[in-house]
Every structure is written in C-alpha cells, then in structure tokens.
Amino acid sequence: MDYFLTEEQQMIVDIARQITDEKIIPQRAELDEKEEYATEILNEIAQADLMGLYIPEKYGGFGGGGFEIVLALEQFGRGCVAIATSFAASALGAYPILLSGSEEMKQKYLPDVASGKRKAAFALTEANAGSDASGIQTTAVLDGDEWVLNGTKQWITNAGEAQVYSVVAITDKNKGARGASMFVVEDTDPGFSCGPKEKKMGIRASATCELIFKDCRIPKDRLIGRQGMGFITVMKTLDLSRPGIAILGVGLGQAALDEAVIYAKQRVQFGKPIISFQAVQHMLADMAISVEASRALVYAAAKHIAQHPKDMSKASSMCKVFATDMAMKVTTDAVQVLGGYGYMRDYPVEKMMRDAKILQIYEGTNQIQRNVIGQELNKEYT
Amino acid sequence: MKIIVCIKQVPDAKDVRLDPKTNTMAREGVESIMNPFDRHALEEAVRLKELHGGTVTVVSMGPPQAEEVLREAVSCGADAAVLVSDRAFAGADTWATTYTLAKAIEKLDGFDLVLCGKQAIDGDTAQVGPGLARRLNIPYVSYVRKITGVENGVIALHRLMDDGYDEVEMPLPGLLTVVKEINDPRVPSLKGKMKAKSLSIAVLNAEGIEADPDSIGLPGSTTQVVKVFAPHFKGERAMLEGTVDEQVEQLANILEPYI
Numbered sequence: 001m002d003y004f005l006t007e008e009q010q011m012i013v014d015i016a017r018q019i020t021d022e023k024i025i026p027q028r029a030e031l032d033e034k035e036e037y038a039t040e041i042l043n044e045i046a047q048a049d050l051m052g053l054y055i056p057e058k059y060g061g062f063g064g065g066g067f068e069i070v071l072a073l074e075q076f077g078r079g080c081v082a083i084a085t086s087f088a089a090s091a092l093g094a095y096p097i098l099l100s101g102s103e104e105m106k107q108k109y110l111p112d113v114a115s116g117k118r119k120a121a122f123a124l125t126e127a128n129a130g131s132d133a134s135g136i137q138t139t140a141v142l143d144g145d146e147w148v149l150n151g152t153k154q155w156i157t158n159a160g161e162a163q164v165y166s167v168v169a170i171t172d173k174n175k176g177a178r179g180a181s182m183f184v185v186e187d188t189d190p191g192f193s194c195g196p197k198e199k200k201m202g203i204r205a206s207a208t209c210e211l212i213f214k215d216c217r218i219p220k221d222r223l224i225g226r227q228g229m230g231f232i233t234v235m236k237t238l239d240l241s242r243p244g245i246a247i248l249g250v251g252l253g254q255a256a257l258d259e260a261v262i263y264a265k266q267r268v269q270f271g272k273p274i275i276s277f278q279a280v281q282h283m284l285a286d287m288a289i290s291v292e293a294s295r296a297l298v299y300a301a302a303k304h305i306a307q308h309p310k311d312m313s314k315a316s317s318m319c320k321v322f323a324t325d326m327a328m329k330v331t332t333d334a335v336q337v338l339g340g341y342g343y344m345r346d347y348p349v350e351k352m353m354r355d356a357k358i359l360q361i362y363e364g365t366n367q368i369q370r371n372v373i374g375q376e377l378n379k380e381y382t
Numbered sequence: 383m384k385i386i387v388c389i390k391q392v393p394d395a396k397d398v399r400l401d402p403k404t405n406t407m408a409r410e411g412v413e414s415i416m417n418p419f420d421r422h423a424l425e426e427a428v429r430l431k432e433l434h435g436g437t438v439t440v441v442s443m444g445p446p447q448a449e450e451v452l453r454e455a456v457s458c459g460a461d462a463a464v465l466v467s468d469r470a471f472a473g474a475d476t477w478a479t480t481y482t483l484a485k486a487i488e489k490l491d492g493f494d495l496v497l498c499g500k501q502a503i504d505g506d507t508a509q510v511g512p513g514l515a516r517r518l519n520i521p522y523v524s525y526v527r528k529i530t531g532v533e534n535g536v537i538a539l540h541r542l543m544d545d546g547y548d549e550v551e552m553p554l555p556g557l558l559t560v561v562k563e564i565n566d567p568r569v570p571s572l573k574g575k576m577k578a579k580s581l582s583i584a585v586l587n588a589e590g591i592e593a594d595p596d597s598i599g600l601p602g603s604t605t606q607v608v609k610v611f612a613p614h615f616k617g618e619r620a621m622l623e624g625t626v627d628e629q630v631e632q633l634a635n636i637l638e639p640y641i
Contacts, residue, residue, distance in 0.1 A: 049572035
C-alpha cells in the first residue's frame with residue numbers, strides 16, 4: 001500500500017532497503033550462528049547518515065521526527081532484528097540526553113551519536129527491577145564534584161559496544177519515583193565495566209551484558225536534567241522509542257510473509273504447489289492482513305507521537321503490543337507453512353521466530369503495555 | 383588528488399531477455415543499473431579521496447537517461463558528474479568510445495588518476511579502460527585488486543593474476559581498471575542523495591568535445607554488431623564406455639569429421 005511518503009522519506013527507505021538487501025541479509029545467518037556483533041554493518045548505516053535520523057540538524061542529525069527512524073527500522077527489521085536492535089538501542093540511549101540533557105551535554109554527545117563515531121545504550125533494567133522499575137538498587141551519591149555510582153544493570157543492549165550509557169540510579173531512597181535520576185556514563189570512566197555476553201534464544205548478533213558500577217566516579221555535570229527527574233525521562237524516552245520496536249515487528253512479519261509465500265509457490269505436494277490449497281492460502285492471507293494492519297497502526301502512531309501529544313503513552317503502547325504480537329504469530333505461521341524445512345536452520349524463518357519473541361518482552365512486556373493502555377482508558381472515561 | 387571515474391549504465395544482468403523476433407536485447411521494462419565493476423572503481427576513488435584529499439569526477443558516455451547512474455555516483459561520494467551525450471555517439475564500438483571519452487576528459491580540469499571497472503557486463507570487452515589510457519597517452523594497469531599506497535606521484539598496487547598477484551608501481555597520471563575483489567562498495571548516503579538530487583550535471587556533446595565527426599559513433603567504429611542471438615543448447619550427449627584406450631579411440635572417431 002502507498003503511504004504517501006515524502007521524497008526525503010522515500011530516500012531513507014531506499015537507502016535502508018539497499019543496506020538490508022546488500023549487507024544485512026547475506027550476513028545475518030552467520031552473525032546469528034557466531035553470536036557476533038555487526039560492527040561493519042552498523043558502520044555502513046552510520047556512513048549512510050542514518051544514525052542521526054531523529055537528532056536535530058544543529059547536532060549533526062537529519063532532524064526528522066520519530067517517523068523517519070521507524071521507516072529505516074522497518075527495513076532493518078526485515079533483514080535482521082538483532083542488527084536492527086543494536087541500531088535502535090543507540091537511539092534509546094541518546095533519547096534521554098536529547099529530551100532532558102543540558103545544551104552542553106547535547107553538544108558533547110549527540111553529534112558523535114549522529115555520525116556513528118560513538119554508540120549509545122540505555123540502562124534501566126536490574127535483577128530486581130524489570131517491569132517494576134521501582135525496584136532499582138543502583139545508587140548515585142554526590143561526593144564533592146563527582147557522582148559515585150554503585151550497582152549492577154542487567155541485560156543491557158549494546159553493552160560493551162557502546163561508548164555512551166544513559167544510566168538510571170537512585171539518588172534519594174526516600175522519595176520513591178522522584179528519587180531516581182539519570183546519568184551519562186562513558187565506557188572509559190573509572191569503576192565501570194561490562195559483564196560477559198549473555199547467551200540468548202534470538203537476536204543473537206546483538207550484544208547483551210551486565211553493566212557493573214563499582215565506586216564509578218563521574219563528573220557532576222553528567223547528571224541528565226535535574227536530580228529526581230530520572231523516571232520522567234525514562235517514561236518519555238520509552239513512549240518515543242516504542243514505535244521503533246513495534247516497527248521491527250512489522251519488518252520481521254513482512255520478511256516471514258515473503259518467505260512463506262515464495263516457499264508456498266515452489267513447494268509441490270499432491271502434485272500441486274501448496275499455495276493452491278485453501279488451508280495454506282488462508283494462513284497466508286491472514287498473515288498479509290495482520291502485517292499491513294500493523295504497519296498502518298505503527299505509521300499512524302509514530303506520526304502522532306512525533307507531535308508529543310498528551311496521549312502518547314497509549315498510542316505508543318498500542319502499536320507496540322499489536323505489531324509485536326502479530327510478529328510472533330506471523331513468524332510462527334511462516335515456520336508452519338515451511339513445515340519441516342521451516343524448522344531447519346538452513347531456512348531463515350526459524351531465526352525469525354526466535355527473534356520475534358523478544359519483541360513481546362523488551363522495552364516493556366506486552367502485559368505492561370496493556371496495563372498502560374487500560375490505565376489511560378480509565379483516565380479518559382472519567 | 384584529482385580522480386576521474388568512468389561509469390556506464392547497463393541493463394541489469396539478472397533481467398536480460400532477447401526479443402525472439404528481432405534477436406536484439408529487450409530494453410523495455412528492463413532495469414538499468416550502474417555497471418557493477420564501475421561501482422568498485424567509484425568506491426576506490428572515494429576511498430582514495432578520503433585518504434589523500436582531492437576530488438572525484440564521474441564521467442559517463444551514454445543516452446540522456448545515463449544521468450541516473452551519475453546521480454547515483456554522486457550519492458555515493460562523487461563530487462561532480464559529466465554526461466557525454468550526443469545522438470552522433472550512437473553505435474560506437476570500443477574504438478570510437480575511447481576516442482570520445484578521451485576527448486571529453488581532455489575538456490575537464492586535469493586529473494591524476496582515471497579509474498574504470500575492468501569491463502562492462504553488457505559488452506564484456508574489457509577494452510575501454512586500456513584503450514582510453516592509450517588515447518590519453520598515460521600508463522595503465524588492469525585487473526587491480528588492491529591499492530597499497532600513493533606517494534611522490536607513484537601509485538603502488540596489486541594486479542590480480544590467474545595464479546596470484548603482481549606488485550606493481552605506476553607513475554601518475556595513469557589509469558587503472560579494477561576487479562570486484564578491490565573493495566565492498568558503500569550504499570548511498572542520505573546527504574549524498576540530497577546533493578545528487580539537486581546537482582546540475584554538465585553535458586558534453588560532440589561539438590563540446592570538438593570531436594572529429596568521422597571518429598565518433600557508427601562512422602568512427604571499426605567493428606559492428608551484425609547479429610545478436612541466443613545460443614541454443616541441444617540436449618545431445620553420448621556416454622563413452624570401455625577401457626581408457628577404447629574410449630579415446632571412440633572419441634577420436636567422433637571428432638575426426640570436424641578436423
């Protein structure tokens with residue numbers, strides 16, 4: 001379907017598509033198998049000026065809203081969700097600086113993130129703080145002109161590969177949600193280290209590790225925004241970034257649909273291509289319907305959210321749930337259409353199914369998203 | 383370093399069909415692309431520019447729509463583009479093409495290095511690069527798979543051979559034709575695409591390059607394509623059996639009438 005993109009938006013799609021077809025798809029199986037970070041491909045994306053799509057022009061970016069990065073992520077998601085996740089995680093790490101950082105902080109970090117010279121990462125989750133972010137135990141204490149951080153972050157995407165980390169830490173235990181603050185930690189800061197790489201079910205070409213802060217001392221001006229505003233920045237960041245995860249579901253669903261249709265046309269059983277059987281046709285039709293419906297919702301939500309409206313949380317959560325649940329179903333159905341071949345690693349759909357699962361979990365589980373939507377509905381109808 | 387890259391627009395080889403009636407290539411509906419080897423030449427030029435500074439100018443001889451590949455080249459890092467185009471250039475073989483390109487390049491603002499793909503995937507002659515060097519009266523090396531350095535007006539490189547490679551040094555100005563092993567071409571950048579969109583492309587025609595009318599196009603060509611046909615493969619085959627000596631004898635008998 002034609003979504004009436006502007007000429008510039010179409011250029012972004014064309015470049016991202018070319019990177020996906022020429023660089024990502026030929027390498028994805030090997031990178032997945034070896035659990036290798038796609039440094040060269042990410043450099044290629046940076047070289048093509050796509051790292052700073054959401055960053056204002058005055059900090060070296062393209063100056064687009066959230067929709068442009070969604071267009072690029074759709075293509076990357078079609079190629080490999082692991083590589084797309086590494087790309088998206090850098091944006092997630094930079095958003096807190098963009099949203100709440102001082103002018104000096106923006107000048108210092110955003111141009112490097114936009115050019116791809118430095119990658120960013122976002123560090124919220126801990127062993128006891130997942131869906132319930134109030135369980136955060138990492139602390140930051142002001143000591144003279146420095147903050148001293150202690151604690152451990154878990155499952156941080158781009159850990160060990162990023163140079164700039166946006167980290168949530170408790171600055172006042174007694175203030176609840178108002179007691180959290182965000183900080184920029186650089187990879188070279190004393191007392192900062194990364195744990196070993198996690199072994200994952202899917203998105204295996206992305207880097208996921210612990211971040212360890214052991215009397216990690218950082219300058220006072222690394223506080224992002226004001227003290228106690230950490231959760232507000234986190235919530236705003238996630239509201240803006242969730243369409244980026246939703247669209248990975250669309251790209252991935254499209255890739256699975258493509259594989260399933262191509263296979264169904266070629267595979268002959270009972271003397272006919274299996275696409276001629278209604279049982280298969282109906283599965284493919286349902287897959288196509290749900291991919292297109294998800295795309296329409298995510299595009300609409302991304303454009304809506306780019307205006308920073310009041311109800312952005314609901315729109316953001318709705319598109320994330322819908323498109324990622326779709327991706328899980330469509331990739332599972334694609335494996336079913338390919339049958340035994342689909343289950344083999346020689347075909348790409350088993351990886352797609354493994355990769356789809358994380359989309360329902362990270363950046364807020366789909367259960368938490370439904371909570372958000374429900375709470376917003378409750379507020380709207382009072 | 384002033385670098386000129388010669389690029390050609392060719393039909394996408396994935397999509398080549400012959401018109402069964404006329405036996406000519408069906409161009410309608412066939413996508414045109416930048417000759418794949420030229421993408422490698424362009425990439426190498428852009429890398430040299432990034433390393434040593436300078437400019438990259440792309441030159442293409444072709445019909446007006448060849449402008450598309452010139453814009454693509456600019457989106458991938460070229461600074462300027464020149465289209466060499468005139469109805470009078472039509473039907474040129476490699477002899478007339480090298481003459482035309484050389485006359486056009488002489489009109490440009492000088493150069494240190496000319497880069498070409500080793501051959502175009504439509505004609506597959508691999509003659510234009512070396513022929514152009516001869517016309518420009520400069521040295522050339524073909525089948526370059528690596529540039530190892532540029533120093534004091536000398537370029538050092540590896541030339542791909544069947545059984546390895548030669549290390550070669552060539553004084554500049556000179557011309558190189560490159561093989562695909564030389565690099566992995568980049569995709570266009572967003573800023574490059576925007577620049578390419580608005581760039582005005584200079585067009586040089588026969589008059590503009592002061593070409594001798596008898597040396598260009600069909601009149602200037604020493605060869606002509608008389609007929610194009612798709613080869614037919616007949617499914618005939620025979621298995622020879624017996625001892626080696628017996629099989630050799632049988633084979634000799636089969637071949638004898640053709641000698």
